[in-house]
Amino acid sequence: xxxxxxxxxxxxxxxxxxxxxxxxxxxxxxxxxxxxxxxxxxxxxxxxxxxxxxxxxxxxxxxxxxxxxxxxxxxxxxxxxxxxxxxxxxxxxxxxxxxxxxxxxxxxxxxxxxxxxxxxxxxxxxxxxxxxxxxxxxxxxxxxxxxxxxxxxxxxxxxxxxxxxxxxxxxxxxxxxxxxxxxxxxxxxxxxxxxxxxxxxxxxxxxxxxxxxxxxxxxxxxxxxxxxxxxxxxxxxxxxxxxxxxxxxxxxxxxxxxxxxxxxxxxxxxxxxxxxxxxxxxxxxxxxxxxxxxxxxxxxxxxxxxxxxxxxxxxxxxxxxxxxxxxxxxxxxxxxxxxxxxxxxxxxxxxxxxxxxxxxxxxxxxxxxxxxxxxxxxxxxxxxxxxxxxxxxxxxxxxxxxxxxxxxxxxxxxxxxxxxxxxxxxxxxxxxxxxxxxxxxxxxxxxxxxxxxxxxxxxxxxxxxxxxxxxxxxxxxxxxxxxxxxxxxxxxxxxxxxxxxxxxxxxxxxxxxxxxxxxxxxxxx
Numbered sequence: 001x002x003x004x005x006x007x008x009x010x011x012x013x014x015x016x017x018x019x020x021x022x023x024x025x026x027x028x029x030x031x032x033x034x035x036x037x038x039x040x041x042x043x044x045x046x047x048x049x050x051x052x053x054x055x056x057x058x059x060x061x062x063x064x065x066x067x068x069x070x071x072x073x074x075x076x077x078x079x080x081x082x083x084x085x086x087x088x089x090x091x092x093x094x095x096x097x098x099x100x101x102x103x104x105x106x107x108x109x110x111x112x113x114x115x116x117x118x119x120x121x122x123x124x125x126x127x128x129x130x131x132x133x134x135x136x137x138x139x140x141x142x143x144x145x146x147x148x149x150x151x152x153x154x155x156x157x158x159x160x161x162x163x164x165x166x167x168x169x170x171x172x173x174x175x176x177x178x179x180x181x182x183x184x185x186x187x188x189x190x191x192x193x194x195x196x197x198x199x200x201x202x203x204x205x206x207x208x209x210x211x212x213x214x215x216x217x218x219x220x221x222x223x224x225x226x227x228x229x230x231x232x233x234x235x236x237x238x239x240x241x242x243x244x245x246x247x248x249x250x251x252x253x254x255x256x257x258x259x260x261x262x263x264x265x266x267x268x269x270x271x272x273x274x275x276x277x278x279x280x281x282x283x284x285x286x287x288x289x290x291x292x293x294x295x296x297x298x299x300x301x302x303x304x305x306x307x308x309x310x311x312x313x314x315x316x317x318x319x320x321x322x323x324x325x326x327x328x329x330x331x332x333x334x335x336x337x338x339x340x341x342x343x344x345x346x347x348x349x350x351x352x353x354x355x356x357x358x359x360x361x362x363x364x365x366x367x368x369x370x371x372x373x374x375x376x377x378x379x380x381x382x383x384x385x386x387x388x389x390x391x392x393x394x395x396x397x398x399x400x401x402x403x404x405x406x407x408x409x410x411x412x413x414x415x416x417x418x419x420x421x422x423x424x425x426x427x428x429x430x431x432x433x434x435x436x437x438x439x440x441x442x443x444x445x446x447x448x449x450x451x452x453x454x455x456x457x458x459x460x461x462x463x464x465x466x467x468x469x470x471x472x473x474x475x476x477x478x479x480x481x482x483x484x485x486x487x488x489x490x491x492x493x494x495x496x497x498x499x500x501x502x503x504x505x506x507x508x509x510x511x512x513x514x515x516x517x518x519x520x521x522x523x524x525x
Contacts, residue, residue: 071151077106104185114192122172130163222357228380229400230350234322239291239314254372257343262302275307283310329404398426440470474504490521
């Protein structure tokens with residue numbers, strides 16, 4: 001891992017650091033573990049020495065742990081642990097049952113500042129216990145572990161049959177308080193400036209029944225996912241059954257796009273079932289075996305054998321890679337590409353759901369009825385496979401497209417700029433203008449790169465795309481003109497040089513280029 005850059009001026013360091021994170025996240029999305037599949041470790045303090053208690057405590061999970069918070073969650077007098085993981089389960093509650101049969105071996109305080117901050121962050125609490133010569137000290141903290149905030153209750157474990165003398169508090173502002181007449185096994189409210197501690201009763205009883213974990217059945221390779229926001233399909237055309245390029249038109253209520261292969265027995269069953277029991281929307285079955293004459297003949301024979309009578313066609317490796325990249329961007333861990341794979345498209349040819357493996361007709365019928373008819377703002381309520389309430393605001397328009405663009409910009413810049421433009425077109429106001437400006441810059445950089453590699457058609461496409469979203473950039477006009485002139489298209493080049501000068505009359509390089517282009521144009525007549 002590249003070290004963190006010292007400051008923003010370290011441009012090379014920033015680039016290396018960003019590239020390192022890109023590489024790490026790519027490995028993680030492919031199933032690698034942050035911790036190398038090491039088990040969690042727990043150690044027990046036995047009087048200055050620590051012994052491992054990982055296995056006997058039940059804490060030795062093979063989790064990619066990201067945080068731990070400590071709290072007496074069930075209020076039984078001992079501290080419980082909350083674990084937050086990158087891997088599933090994303091959160092675990094580990095209840096501590098060590099106090100069972102031995103109540104009263106604790107005391108806990110909730111502090112309230114008056115002159116200091118209200119939560120008394122930074123306060124130091126010292127507990128004195130009769131007949132116990134060791135100092136018991138705790139402090140109130142705001143965040144005490146990685147990405148974690150434990151309870152602000154100050155909790156002390158006590159020796160058996162302990163008798164409490166007093167508790168001293170050093171408040172953040174420097175004030176000192178002493179509270180007496182305390183009893184073990186109680187909770188108290190300590191207020192800055194008050195003379196006595198106020199007992200607090202248990203405000204809830206938590207009872208969680210322990211049950212054996214269900215056996216995990218092996219995956220059958222089937223999955224159905226409703227996306228929380230629609231995202232544009234990465235390709236807009238395909239080869240039809242006659243081998244001609246066909247546009248994937250919109251304007252209908254929706255479409256089921258099925259990707260299949262003539263060598264796949266599961267695909268044979270899928271298309272045969274679609275032929276016998278058709279769904280309530282148009283189906284387009286696209287063979288992924290390429291679009292050669294031989295592949296098309298095999299695909300046609302396959303279609304005839306299955307009895308499938310909806311529209312079908314072919315796609316190549318480029319379209320397959322785009323679909324895989326889309327999945328890889330949307331999910332932290334994308335599976336290897338496999339067919340059959342089906343995409344549910346809305347009338348704008350945006351993906352709203354995907355189905356890996358065999359289609360479940362009941363699920364598909366439900367999604368056609370509910371998902372396709374839902375407003376875009378309602379999609380996220382249909383996405384989770386379980387009931388619940390959201391505690392976050394819906395993602396802004398264009399968020400998902402922007403996410404796809406950011407996750408692919410380093411490795412697949414052309415794919416990325418396609419989704420960046422989709423994000424811009426979905427946005428409004430300042431956000432739209434900023435994204436469109438970035439789209440223009442990205443197309444311009446791609447145009448220059450392809451021009452350097454003498455890939456003229458791709459270079460011209462990106463120059464034109466850059467000018468489409470940012471037509472008043474004189475540098476783009478000048479460089480596009482230079483690219484055209486080098487290909488012998490002097491008239492077209494001169495047009496862009498003149499446009500650059502119209503936008504920036506003192507553009508010396510554009511003047512020189514225009515003069516050269518006009519001279520070469522005269523010589524070529």
